Amino acid sequence: AVPDRCLETVAAFHPCVMTIALPDDEYGAFAVDAPSRLSNALAKFDAVGAGPGMTTGPGSVRIVERLLALTSIPRVLDADAINVMAELDWATTHPDQVGPLVLTPHPGELHRLVGVAPKDRELQIVASETLANRTGAVIVVKGGPTVVVGPDGRYTNTTGNPGMATGGSGDVLTGVIASLLGQGLSPWDAARLGVWIHGRAGDLAATQYGQASMTALEIVHSLHRAF
Template identity: 40%
Template sequence: MTENAHPLPPELLAVAKRLLHRPADCHKYDFGRVLVIGGSRSMAGAPALAGMAALRAGAGVVEVAVPQSVAATVAGFDPALIVHGLPEADGGCFEGSALAGLLALVQRADVVVCGPGMGRSPVLLDLVLALWRDFPRTLLLDADGLNALAEIPEDRLKRPAGPRLLTPHAGEMRRLHAGTPASRPEFEAAVDAFARDRHAVLVLKGHRSRITDGTRHDLNASGSPGLATAGAGDVLSGVIAAIAAQGIAPFEAARFGVWLHGIAGELACEALSAPGMTAGDVLDALPVAWKALDA
């Protein structure tokens, strides 16, 4: 690990040990299936980054569902991704007829990531509502998935059917919860209350990201200024999803995923500089972060 790297918190060492040391007779289905739903004609890279990050974070199988016109592009990023192209509207986003296919795909997923690069469309509201209310396993909402959640009336969001992970930055958090106070202590208290009311684990992204389930919270210490780059959040979503898909509880999966992503960001920044690194460099640094953890 780098000289300035932050050590793994002691309570997460057991998580790291479990993920790193696999039995000799294991197979890919032992490590979970992640489905990433997202993408649009102008944002094919976002779901690809999330899917590739899930692979680099240990998920056994990763599927990506995108509009048909970008399916070949997404598949070209990594041949290990299983890519599904679904019907799209004229604007390059999913059309209404894609909803049935998307809901069929989620049935075999252990974790669904919904939102990266998806754009705003009526089908996204219907999809997020259906997943929130009915999907019995872990759902992670990011980017446009969070924007859709913010538009759904609260009285339609009954207690979710399974674990829920939300990964907003401060601006998305204010869209999720209008009237969130500006001052940091009050803002954090409002974030905790929102997570508690939604029965969700929430990662408030930023410097010293805050992970909370409404009763417990943690401030992450790893990371670098180089993570302030387009696509870094998509990589984070994929990392957290993969950790959760391997059987780690959502709060611990979020904590470990944020920490590991931050360490990869530190390694990329050390090698390339903050202005010179991209989200792809964070992705490439994930194996090095794992290797250093196992030293």
């Protein structure tokens, strides 16, 4: 589901991608009436992933509010969806029941969400654990290594490499976790398996292309071997 004027670009990316055009604003971002058009479609999905590249404009704020209220559907929220949550002060204003929810912040986004700077990684992880315990959400604390925290504990991932520090690598993870949620895995299982598979695909891409030369697309193209 993309702003109308992005539709042809996204649809042309791969012939198997199915698209939904939502109203856009004068900047080409989601318009404020975008979520009302999304509502009918949302009811039939098994899982939702959102955030990368969506901007934090007024239409995105409305969409994120809608997705946060959609507590019956498993969701993975990343990038600008997390930036919007930070603007909404979600970490202190969240409702009692947030439903099945995975958050995948990088250290900068986590800073905005919980107010702890990236220079103290352990403090960022502890703040994420506190938020996870309070809300029931699973939080993927990205890095080398990535740590997944949730009400069921803390998991430290064993795959991945610095060649993955390139634009779009995290977006790939959002897609992998969304797919696993859609296949019926719990947020805790989808997040842990997702970061492992994603890192393994990154390691396979590095073997083939080298850490300096690999891009996020090579991670995508290595996923089948990782699975």
